[in-house]
Amino acid sequence: MNLGTRKILDRSFTAVGFGSIAVMGIALLIVLAPIIYNGIGSVFFTGTLEHRNMLFNEFGRGDKEELVKENAASEVYRKQIYGMLDAFEAELETMEPEKKQDYLSKYGPVRTALQTLIGPLPGEETAILTRYKYGQTRWEKAEEKLHEFLYEAKWDYSNPDVMAKEYFVSRAAEFEGTSLVKLFPYVEKHLPDVLRPRFTVYWGFLTDSSVDSHIFGGIWPEIQGTFFLAVGAMLFAFPLGVIAAVYFTEYAREGFFNSILRSANSTLAGVPSIVFGLFGLAFFINTLKVSESKSVLAGSLTLAIMILPTIIRAAEEAILSVPKTYKEASLSLGSTKWNTIMTVILPAALPGILTGGVISLGRAAGETAPIIFTAAVSVGSAIGLADVFSSPTPALSWNIYNLASEHEAAAEIRHVQYGMVLALVSIVLLLNLSAIFLRARISKKLKG
Amino acid sequence: MTADSRETSQKEQVKTANREIYLPSERKNISGGGTPHVVAKDFSIYYGEFEAVKKVNADILSRYVTAIIGPSGCGKSTFLRAINRMNDLIPSCHTTGALRFDGEDIYGKFTDEVLLRKKIGMVFQKPNPFPKSIFDNIAYGPRLHGLNDRKQLAEIVERSLRKAALWDEVSDRLDKNALGLSGGQQQRLCVARALAVEPEILLLDEPTSALDPKATAKIEDLIQELRGSYTIMIVTHNMQQASRVSDYTMFFYEGVLVEYARTAQLFTNPKDRMTEDYITGRFS
Helix, strand or coil: CCHHHHHHHHHHHHHHHHHHHHHHHHHHHHHHHHHHHHHHCCCEEEECHHHHHHHHHHHCCCCHHHHHHHHHHHHHHHHHHHHHHHHHHHHHHCCCHHHHHHHHHHHHHHHHHHHHHHCCCCCCCCCCCHHHCCCCCEHHHHHHHHHHHHEEEEEECCCCCCCCEEEEEEHHHHCCCCHHHHHHHHHHHHHHHHHCCEEEECCHHHHCCEECCCCEECCHHHHHHHHHHHHHHHHHHHHHHHHHHHHHHHHCCCCHHHHHHHHHHHHHHCCCHHHHHHHHHHHHHHHCCCCCCCCHHHHHHHHHHHHHHHHHHHHHHHHHCCCHHHHHHHHHCCCCHHHHHHHHHHHHHHHHHHHHHHHHHHHHHHCCHHHHCCCECCCCCCCCHHHHHCCCECCHHHHHHHHHHCCCCHHHHHHHHHHHHHHHHHHHHHHHHHHHHHHHHHHHHHHC | CCHHHHHHHHHCCEECCCCEECCCCCCCCCCCCCCEEEEEEEEEEEECCEEEEEEEEEEEECCCEEEEECCCCCCHHHHHHHHCCHHHHCCCEEEEEEEEECCEECCCCCCCHHHHHHHEEEECCCCCCCCCEHHHHHHHHHHHCCCCCHHHHHHHHHHHHHHCCCHHHHHHHCCCEHHHCCHHHHHHHHHHHHHHCCCCEEEEECCCCCCCHHHHHHHHHHHHHHECCEEEEEECCCHHHHHHHCCEEEEEECCEEEEEEEHHHHHHCCCCHHHHHHHCCCCC
16 A cells, blocks of 8 residues: 555544544534523523512512512503403493304403413412413513414415415404404503513522422422432442452352353343333332332332443453552452452542443433333422332433423423423533543542 | 672672673571471472473572572463462462472461461562552551551551661652652562561562663662561572572473572582573573
8 A cells, every 4th residue: 555545544534533523513512502502591581570479479489578569560551451351341241142252252262362471360260270370480481472362373274285374363353343452462562561571590490399290390309309219229239230340350250150140241231221111110119019119219229220230340340450460469468358359459440430330320310211110200299318218209301201292281391391401411411520520530549 | 789799799700601690799698597488399380281380399498589580481480479379369270299388388278378478478570559658558468467556557667668778768758659659669669568567488570670770779789688587589580680689599491490509509500401501591
């Protein structure tokens, strides 16, 4: 091969290498940017008066006097709106029955849309679900709902060859000639006066329980559940994994039995996580009956089984990478095998073992499938430490899935879902960073 | 070896066929030494089927320095490591015949290899301090054997470091990581670490092969200092080193102990043709 070809080959490898790293970076950015942007939006956003009312009523947070003042200011405009509704309702009574019926059928949705926008109207029964007790708590949602209030969405089916088209009809036009026609421009103009949007920092999103299945409130039960599950899994898997690794590297004799054990371990590492989930249900809950039904304990055990092979492998590699000379030195000083392992080999292998442990912890925190059948519930309050043996818990990974696919008002609370994703990604990232930090620190200490 | 004695030894150089050999200076006989400390009787070591050391018969004399030389793969390290049972780390390794330490069978059924290693210290080819502080390195052995009193430990650490001629260099940084020392210092630290357990025998497995000449000279001086207090066995590739530091020399070839004699005699007047060929550099 001549020099020119070799150079071209070398350069093309460099170029392809750089290229693939750049593609990865861009892909990561494309994935992460909306998560970060929207996730941050669950804490920092433009909140309305309704949000502050909700916080005060549900969590007892906020300045009461300030709220009273604000509500009074809002009431001025609300009164106008309510007055217009009353006037129209009175007008309806004077109409001919047919016309009245026609308007009534159009008036119902207007009322509902208005109620969604600014909260319950006077004269309504008190709602049971908390979500109906308040109007829009986030300004960007309020603007969306305002549009729904102002325009009726209709579908154009006229051309059967193409898909139906959505088009909007002004509701104001539908009420042309009645007193209600004034309502629409009034609400459009004075919505900020009614809802009083203001930049809000809601740290409670991370520390509050959810209210009415995540419509309001925060994600603390999920964060705590994830924490319990991951730490619980570590409690079981870490000691067991390190002991197993010590056995493999220091005590096991090479033989048929040992090679079977090793390949079993490797195979376990490749089993899909949903299989672990089903196994956990069948083994821990149905067979061993560690708890009556789903519980943090059962979930932790399942996660532990899932991350065990990774921990064993990481620990094994860490132990094998300890220079053999340390072991020789220790033994030559009259140390027992046990002592050598405890005082020389394990401390020297610690960076590697801990890295494996923390990465497994991150994996346990992020896994969904193993906890579906063993630990996770979609809605729940934060559980106490004493309840981990019997109670299931919400967890970030499972609730992200749940909010994305099964929640009845999924579209209304995308911000909560993004918030959860960001929280989970941050937790995993933080764990991995701490692993790197820990490794560097201990390695430095070992190297002197 | 002090500077003076090195000069004398240079005066004593003897020209052999094509190589300069330095003879050890006239050494004092060691009082109380010279009794058989380690005794091998038809002692063989196998790696699986392969016989690495073949039927060795030898008495290693107490408090003298015995060097083991021979070409690579001749079984000299294997023999050395058999004495404190470091070969146990190799699963396929087993022995026949007898190897006795103070009359007790090293490979006996009831021998506690941990106690044995406490009495037979070892220093390895590559300096292998633990990634701990200098103090903790030296104190490792005594702590293992149950000593926890900080003051006593400090005494042992100082004594051991002084014996290993390292005290003056490290006394002000005992709490620093031992891996920060130079290679030669690390090796002397390893000697000090071995001495801290107060062994009777010190096995040195090519202790200077990873060191520069200056550090090598220091280790050799150290061996001279320790001569008379410990039974020392040193495996070396370097024949000049063997002649400089040892009282007795064993020459191994392909697992066989070809010749075992006083160093001066072995290097000047070898009985065996093979020994002569080796020390004169006809093969290596």
